[in-house]
Amino acid sequence: MKRRFLPVLVLALLFPSFLFAQGGKEAGSVPASQKDVTVSIMSTWSGDSPGSVIFRNKLSEIDAADNGIKVDQEMIGDETSYYNKLRTRFATGEFPNIFEDFGGARSYDYVKSGVLVDLRPYLDADPQWANDFMNVIEDWEYSDYPGSVYGVPTAFYVVGIFYNKAIFAKLGLEPPKTIEEFTAVCDKLLAAGYIPMPLGEKDSYRAGHLLNNLVLKAYGSEAVTALGNRTLAYDDPKMIRLYKMISDFNKKGYFGPNAINKDNSMARTDFHAGKSAMQFDGTWYLGTAAKCAIADDMGFIPFPTIDPAFAGSWQGGNNGGLSVVNTGDKQAIDKAVQVVKALTNSEFAKAQQAVNGGGIYPVKFTSDTSKVSAISIEVSKALDTSKEFRTDIQNYDINTKMLETVRMALQGLFVGKTPEQCAQEIMTVVNAGN
Template sequence: MTNAKVLRSSFMLVILAILITLTACGGNKGNNSSSSASSPAASSASSEAASEAPKEKVTLRIASAYTPDHTFGPAIAQIIDEFTKQHPEVTVEKEFLPVAELDKKLTADRAANNLPEIFIIFPGAGTADYVKEKKIIDLSEYLNADPDWKDGFISGALDNLKFEGFPGIYAAPIGAYSTGFYYNKELFQQAGVEPPKTWDDLLAVIGKLNAAKITPMAIGASESWRSEHLFTALFYKWNGAEKAKGILSRALPYSSPEVIEPLNKMVQLVEAGAFSKNYIANNYAAEIADFNNGKAAMRYSGSWTVGESTGPNSPAGFGDKVGFFPFPYFADKEEHKDSWMGGVSDSFAVSSRAEGHQKDMAIELVKTLTSTASSKLITEMAHDLTAVKADVDPAKSGKLIAEVSKAMSTGKEFSGDISAFEPYKPANTKLYDLTQAVLLKGITPEKAAKQLDDEVAKSK
């Protein structure tokens, strides 16, 4: 054998090896997809077989935002601990991350076909993809089999987890929220102002607070979901919640006055001096800190604020100084006075990858997490609303949440983030970026609306 021949044969060997690894990768992919596409009948048959057999050891991965810092965190940890005591064969692996990180993690897991057995989803267009791709299972069969569980949810909550064209209920909600203004009663007194009812009242309050050298509002504007929430509330108060469906159906282009006017109102707030000088630098944590330390008189936020301002991480006694009023309405749009940003939020979905006893246990854990007993524990520990009815002890949950619940009962329609109505992902991302840019006065409402329409035009 000549030198060249040896070289050539070793080269061929290397190429062969590369080809083998590449085909191995491809083959693996094929296996994955065939296993995930296995018929539901087959998987339910295997689950029956498994439940008769002695309990096999299973591992459940659960992904959520319930880190120890989250208001729900301590209660959820306690519920899971008790669950694993009752089901010793189950090992629960918590994949808990802050919301923004969680979203990225789930996107990656979804791409890699490696979704956890249980994970948090939010109602809206983004979640519909999970349903379309059959990544999560329909829970209605299990809900119907257990009326106690099904009837535990607050009225209408499960409707949020139905998706057009796909019969069934695709997750069990735990989080519920309403949004409005939380204010510091002491600072309001100092400036001699009362909680405003209309938008003009709010602007007058801002003026008086400024005159008293008190920063009117805290906002974590460096995080774009803050501006998206503000825009959502303004949109509903201006148009009513029903109008948002026009975004989904494309009947309502972004350049229409219905969208531009609420954006203009955001600019109006900035120009009225509602925020501190460096509001654009503040993140969400700074928003909480500024309000809790009495550096700002108001926050527009969700009911989770109650936990943030009365819970263990807030200054002692501060919770008693906090009051609540609904988002002010526009005097010439009084018909939308009771349209609120709120509804169901965090919901537990079960991955279609779970099989046999693992699947049974996943459903059991979701059932436990969304039981009325768990809801009571969460409400009392987190001082927050949930999507499940519970016999809550007001002495434990605090006065503020009761005040919020009372105000909330005047609401006639509740709808979540407006971004949930934007099904095209790039436009959805832009919606966040651009509401933030408008709030930072980096772009005019008209230009922002045009950019959004341009992005939508790119979708097929």
């Protein structure tokens, strides 16, 4: 009994309005006389991309079925707005039953607070569901809580560079394999009147992803661990070298004019219109890429190597998943898990592949090759060079606030701050222990 009710007591202490929510007026608690249990879900699946649409349609299908579940969807596409709203909802006790997150350091505070349901008993009770997952559930496992699992993945990804083969052929360019070749290609593209690779830094995660790739290609996954445990400092010359690379690329115009004023959607628009030659992006882009105007001319390459020893180090892995909130209401929790299963099983992943025209997924299934796009095939071939994957490097950090800290500091490089100032801004948070 103590194990069951402890999370409720913790929530009541953390969020006073939690007790009010238990009275049945907030999402996740319904009168016993009501036939359907309301399961609220918060995620970033807004917009009209094929990947987002199929998730919303699946939730609508669950809502319409005779299963005792009423689904309440709240979709917020902008990542910063989404996390701000999520934190607000938890702080006020208006928590969802299910929410999207990335595990690792980002979810650890919720785990420590007893907010999340341990999904291990549900996975053990359904071996088919459990065994279909690839080895990315580990992002929701924590050494402080051995044997427990506090979320499951909905997406798997890698990041690389999509490029316009027609533009490259017109200018006699070869796709760059090294960072030196990358700069030479960008210089030639600029001279020919093209934006080499618009970044869309209005979305702060863009420079964050760029730094991830620079770290991995320069120093490998050991540097990710070292940054996380503080044996490598964010103001170390090795890191300042990479901030300077980002700053220099921006000043040269590789990311387009006023990169800070364009988001990634605008960057993609430039790429699709033939104004730019390369699009730095993740495989969540595959569905849109396969249906865009230049799909037949699109290729894909790994991010260029800085140190040849780390050519096989890629940004990739879990690209989001779902956790269930421990409301103390067993019926609501069971129904929430039922929804999570429907969104993470192999059957649904296969349906996603069909609408996206390919892609990479966190569960195992037999692909329908007739529905896989040419660009997805190129990504799969490029993956043959991969040896190790790491997601956002701050996901491995001892400080759960580092992701936002680093991204905000990197944005300063696009408004005149120096690499040294960027490093100092990060280290201020590190040294404060916040």
